[in-house]
Amino acid sequence: MTDLEKGPRGLRRGRGARERILGASRELFGSRGINNTGMDELCAAAQVSKHTVYQHFGGKDQLVTEFLRQHDPDTMPDVFDRADLTPRERMLAAFDRPSTVPPRDVTPLCPFIGAAVEISDPEHPARRRAHDYKEAVAARFAEAAREAGATDPELLGEQLALVLDGASARTRALNAETLGTAAAIAATLIDQAVPVAR
Amino acid sequence: MTDLEKGPRGLRRGRGARERILGASRELFGSRGINNTGMDELCAAAQVSKHTVYQHFGGKDQLVTEFLRQHDPDTMPDVFDRADLTPRERMLAAFDRPSTVPPRDVTPLCPFIGAAVEISDPEHPARRRAHDYKEAVAARFAEAAREAGATDPELLGEQLALVLDGASARTRALNAETLGTAAAIAATLIDQAVPVAR
DNA sequence: GCTTAACTGCACCGATCGGTACGGCTAAGC
DNA sequence: GCTTAGCCGTACCGATCGGTGCAGTTAAGC
Incomplete structure (x- = not known):
């Protein structure tokens, strides 16, 4: 959530795409639901290339999983x-x-x-x-x-x-x-x- | 639910397809969810031609709606x-x-x-x-x-x-x-x- | 200023989605 | 036995799905 968090293994990153992706996930998965949110749609919302999403996360399932793992990790x-x-x-x-x-x-x-x-x-x-x-x-x-x-x-x-x-x-x-x-x-x-x- | 219920307008019916469709809806929408259930899959479960489904109900949305309308109409x-x-x-x-x-x-x-x-x-x-x-x-x-x-x-x-x-x-x-x-x-x-x- | 790599843009894949067209079968009602 | 119509089977439609390939752009670190 901090706007300069490190990538999967401390990679360098040009401009924090990972965080934008997770942010868009929160937005779209939350409002329209998981199954009603397409990857193209999500990429557009995150202003991120599709390729980048699949580079950071392995696929939609893993993105969903990671999104939930990031969500409220310390339980309220x-x-x-x-x-x-x-x-x-x-x-x-x-x-x-x-x-x-x-x-x-x-x-x-x-x-x-x-x-x-x-x-x-x-x-x-x-x-x-x-x-x-x-x-x-x-x-x-x-x-x-x-x-x-x-x-x-x-x-x-x-x-x-x-x-x-x-x-x-x-x-x-x-x-x-x-x-x-x-x-x-x-x-x-x-x-x-x-x-x-x- | 009665196995010889009339169709939309008292039509004649050969062998109660409508009921089988609603039965399969209950089964599949309930277990796998609405969005995770394809129409082909549903037709196979109901042992019904795809054409018949779209004849009785106008489409998936309307089938879902009808399925919910049929479900517990008298509220427990x-x-x-x-x-x-x-x-x-x-x-x-x-x-x-x-x-x-x-x-x-x-x-x-x-x-x-x-x-x-x-x-x-x-x-x-x-x-x-x-x-x-x-x-x-x-x-x-x-x-x-x-x-x-x-x-x-x-x-x-x-x-x-x-x-x-x-x-x-x-x-x-x-x-x-x-x-x-x-x-x-x-x-x-x-x-x-x-x-x-x- | 060079290396390095995160990131982009777009075209494209096969699979599956919801939905339709068409020709033929079968059974109820007269 | 003929009509009528519910139902079947399959092939097919365009759209969209998740996911990939590839060449090119940008920016951080030394």
């Missing part, structure tokens, strides 16, 4: 690594994401869910990455839940992760924001799972 | 129309679905979520159908919630619908059943939303 650090919030507030902050940028009127679909739906082969590396990410989110929630003193942190973590996924999928299906609903559910679950309550 | 009647269950039990029954048939080891993805993800145009008829269905599910839950005496039936209905969608999406992403987790969430939400409790 802007939520779970905030030291200024209590564990409970951190859990709730996950449901209080960037509020609707003008171009999109609703929160875009989680790219991992998108990949899991669009790629039918469960053994595909992108599917594996999606699997790992989803488990990582649950683990992050569980960690915060443990700090908050939840009776069963693992269970609460899995529950909150599921609710977050529900918000993503349902927002897409309804084409209307549902994160607020999800936040209310989260609050209820947390209060119910933490003995002393607040 | 096997759950919400059961007179032998209390409203609360009915709500919970929605999370206790057909338990993992051998070929699939997990609950398949909700076809409406699939369509909402695979089709990027929000104005596509299939997307509209998905939208309507998802609202219908929430309304069904809300109806049961009202009967159960929930404080805010509409809210609880929307919450339970979101949790159900979360289970569908997350089951796909993890490739492991998550309906149990969803059921636990549902129970918590219901107990919290119904004043007298059980």
Whole structure:
């Protein structure tokens, strides 16, 4: 994401094509979906020659995989690594994401869910990455839940992760924001799972 | 679904091709996804000539739309129309679905979520159908919630619908059943939303 | 200023996509 | 037994897909 990141093996690069490609992937795979985005289209958006794409990444599948690997590698650090919030507030902050940028009127679909739906082969590396990410989110929630003193942190973590996924999928299906609903559910679950309550 | 349903306008039919086509749609769109299923492939699975498909349905888009329109037209009647269950039990029954048939080891993805993800145009008829269905599910839950005496039936209905969608999406992403987790969430939400409790 | 290589532009490949044309078969209804 | 029409089989269409070849341009590092 830094505009001067090194290539695959510290290669020299003329003008950072790799980053533009990944940027265009984020843009197009996110808005139009993976299968509805052609490589020509992607090259045009990245202002990059087709040849360059296949030089950096081996092919579309590997580009998709790499795109997902780059996406949120630390699993929502802007939520779970905030030291200024209590564990409970951190859990709730996950449901209080960037509020609707003008171009999109609703929160875009989680790219991992998108990949899991669009790629039918469960053994595909992108599917594996999606699997790992989803488990990582649950683990992050569980960690915060443990700090908050939840009776069963693992269970609460899995529950909150599921609710977050529900918000993503349902927002897409309804084409209307549902994160607020999800936040209310989260609050209820947390209060119910933490003995002393607040 | 009845194996002798009439065609578009009560036509005569030699041997029920229309039903086989819709059956194959259910099979293939469900397992491999819409965009990953070719028309040739679908024709082969339905044991139907390509010509016949385009005679019954105008094209792939319209077939997808019709497939979704046929799918669960009464919005889970096997759950919400059961007179032998209390409203609360009915709500919970929605999370206790057909338990993992051998070929699939997990609950398949909700076809409406699939369509909402695979089709990027929000104005596509299939997307509209998905939208309507998802609202219908929430309304069904809300109806049961009202009967159960929930404080805010509409809210609880929307919450339970979101949790159900979360289970569908997350089951796909993890490739492991998550309906149990969803059921636990549902129970918590219901107990919290119904004043007298059980 | 030379080397080196990332990057470009375009033409092109085979495969597959959704969709159509056409001629022939078969079974229901009178 | 004739009509009627749902259905078949195949060959084929143009478009687009992911991916490659090749000659040429640009810019960083020494």
